[in-house]
Amino acid sequence: MSLLLDETNRLIIEEQLYDTEYLGTEASQLESGLNQEQKEVYEAIQQAVYQRNGGLFFVYGSGGTGKTYLWRTLISKLRSQNHVVIAVASSGITALLLPSGKTAHSGFSIPINIHEKSCCRISQGSSLAFLIQNTKLIIWDEAPTVHRHAFEAVDRTFRDIMQVINPAAKDQVFGGKTVVLGGDFRQILPVIPRKGRAEIVDGSISKSNTLWPHCKVFKLTMNMRLQGTADQIGKQELAQFSQWVLDVGDGKIPAIVMEGEEEPNWIEIPDDILLKDKGDKKKAIIQEIYPDLLNKYRDLNYLTERAILTPKNEGVDEINNYILGMIPGDEHIYKSADRICPFTNTSTNDEVLYPTEFLNTLQFPGIPNHEIRLKVGCPIILTRNISQSEGLCNGTRLIVSRLDTRVIQAKVVTGTNVGEQVAIPRVEVSPTDSTLPFTLKRRQFPVKFQESQVEVVSKFV
Numbered sequence: 275m276s277l278l279l280d281e282t283n284r285l286i287i288e289e290q291l292y293d294t295e296y297l298g299t300e301a302s303q304l305e306s307g308l309n310q311e312q313k314e315v316y317e318a319i320q321q322a323v324y325q326r327n328g329g330l331f332f333v334y335g336s337g338g339t340g341k342t343y344l345w346r347t348l349i350s351k352l353r354s355q356n357h358v359v360i361a362v363a364s365s366g367i368t369a370l371l372l373p374s375g376k377t378a379h380s381g382f383s384i385p386i387n388i389h390e391k392s393c394c395r396i397s398q399g400s401s402l403a404f405l406i407q408n409t410k411l412i413i414w415d416e417a418p419t420v421h422r423h424a425f426e427a428v429d430r431t432f433r434d435i436m437q438v439i440n441p442a443a444k445d446q447v448f449g450g451k452t453v454v455l456g457g458d459f460r461q462i463l464p465v466i467p468r469k470g471r472a473e474i475v476d477g478s479i480s481k482s483n484t485l486w487p488h489c490k491v492f493k494l495t496m497n498m499r500l501q502g503t504a505d506q507i508g509k510q511e512l513a514q515f516s517q518w519v520l521d522v523g524d525g526k527i528p529a530i531v532m533e534g535e536e537e538p539n540w541i542e543i544p545d546d547i548l549l550k551d552k553g554d555k556k557k558a559i560i561q562e563i564y565p566d567l568l569n570k571y572r573d574l575n576y577l578t579e580r581a582i583l584t585p586k587n588e589g590v591d592e593i594n595n596y597i598l599g600m601i602p603g604d605e606h607i608y609k610s611a612d613r614i615c616p617f618t619n620t621s622t623n624d625e626v627l628y629p630t631e632f633l634n635t636l637q638f639p640g641i642p643n644h645e646i647r648l649k650v651g652c653p654i655i656l657t658r659n660i661s662q663s664e665g666l667c668n669g670t671r672l673i674v675s676r677l678d679t680r681v682i683q684a685k686v687v688t689g690t691n692v693g694e695q696v697a698i699p700r701v702e703v704s705p706t707d708s709t710l711p712f713t714l715k716r717r718q719f720p721v722k723f724q725e726s727q728v729e730v731v732s733k734f735v
């Protein structure tokens with residue numbers, strides 16, 4: 275089957291638009307810089323691709339060990355030879371680091387509410403099925419953060435798609451494709467609402483009986499970020515900090531049981547990286563992370579280099595409101611239009627049982643709040659994927675340039691389209707996982723004022 279046969283398939287046409295000469299030069303440069311560990315993985319993956327053996331690989335490496343560099347080398351090399359590579363990541367913000375990267379969910383049409391029998395929404399004969407049949411390599415970054423059911427759904431779907439051109443594919447992992455997963459199990463595991471440690475660990479790709487036994491695991495251990503730091507003191511501090519983070523991940527830092535709790539969930543932070551201000555704690559954090567904020571809050575480099583992470587949404591709102599109050603200018607308040615989805619009405623009395631005022635108070639992870647407060651010049655972050663091609667995905671950071679009634683105009687500050695002016699419309703969103711007896715529909719701008727953000731972090735004392 276030739277890629278050139280199908281001139282109407284948009285996905286295939288996009289794959290034919292790369293500048294192969296440029297990519298070839300880039301691949302040679304990147305290839306010559308690979309360290310020994312990276313080279314070993316690079317060669318094993320290339321062998322699987324060129325010998326058409328297929329295979330499942332996992333590249334296990336902590337932050338800075340050169341996974342993205344390795345992906346870029348593989349992608350440039352194969353695309354320079356007109357081969358199709360699909361590069362996906364579990365989050366939108368990581369997808370932006372991959373050349374023509376997409377989120378795994380949009381790239382493979384993975385259902386949001388996934389279970390052990392799920393399949394992707396890719397039908398036989400579709401453009402995406404044709405692209406997959408012609409793909410030489412799939413790279414999936416940040417794999418440990420996704421539930422194993424998503425990988426199993428992709429595996430099932432690929433077998434189904436590939437058996438059309440190769441009947442043996444139905445018995446091959448990922449239908450005989452070469453698939454490379456990457457990430458670090460010490461970082462964030464799948465988020466499973468209202469479930470405990472056992473369910474979270476069981477949701478990990480390494481617990482998949484159908485996939486993990488077939489997976490060849492490589493380890494990257496050399497911190498390449500440290501190699502690139504010229505300043506000796508900075509390098510030493512970064513090395514110490516990286517080691518401490520690794521030790522936390524490996525469970526080597528002694529954990530403490532707090533009163534009233536059963537498990538040792540707390541660790542002690544070394545004094546040199548701890549803020550010990552006894553007064554206004556929010557002010558102390560903000561001053562430490564954003565010194566001279568009033569003069570620099572429009573400076574792109576200043577903003578992209580820093581963030582405050584909090585374990586809960588309430589913390590984000592508290593810090594954001596504090597900072598917004600410090601920034602000069604008039605505040606704009608955007609209120610959402612909330613309603614109950616008519617198809618899930620549980621009774622005709624819904625409007626009485628769940629008045630709009632009640633709907634407005636509801637908050638869900640990833641869903642904008644009823645009320646958003648913004649000022650011109652303040653940094654915001656997108657909470658939804660709007661357009662991958664324009665670099666507007668969940669996690670993209672922007673700076674507000676104009677606040678209109680129907681759109682927010684803003685300048686992109688992270689990702690692929692830095693410097694672009696974009697208009698963000700209101701969108702209607704629903705929480706995918708809610709214990710409510712109805713489906714909430716909320717029409718709101720998919721943005722958050724963003725100096726701080728939520729992360730799943732350990733507890734610290």
Ligand SMILES: Nc1ncnc2c1ncn2[C@@H]1O[C@H](COP(=O)(O)OP(=O)(O)OP(=O)(O)O)[C@@H](O)[C@H]1O
Pocket residue numbers: 307308309312335336337338339340341342343344498499502
């Ligand atoms: N072989 C190499 N030669 C030169 N620089 C490299 C090499 N490998 C990685 N780097 C550089 O080291 C830094 C960290 O690498 P990279 O971003 O690929 O790591 P990572 O494992 O993807 O990290 P993270 O998980 O934090 O995203 C980058 O600046 C990258 O360009």
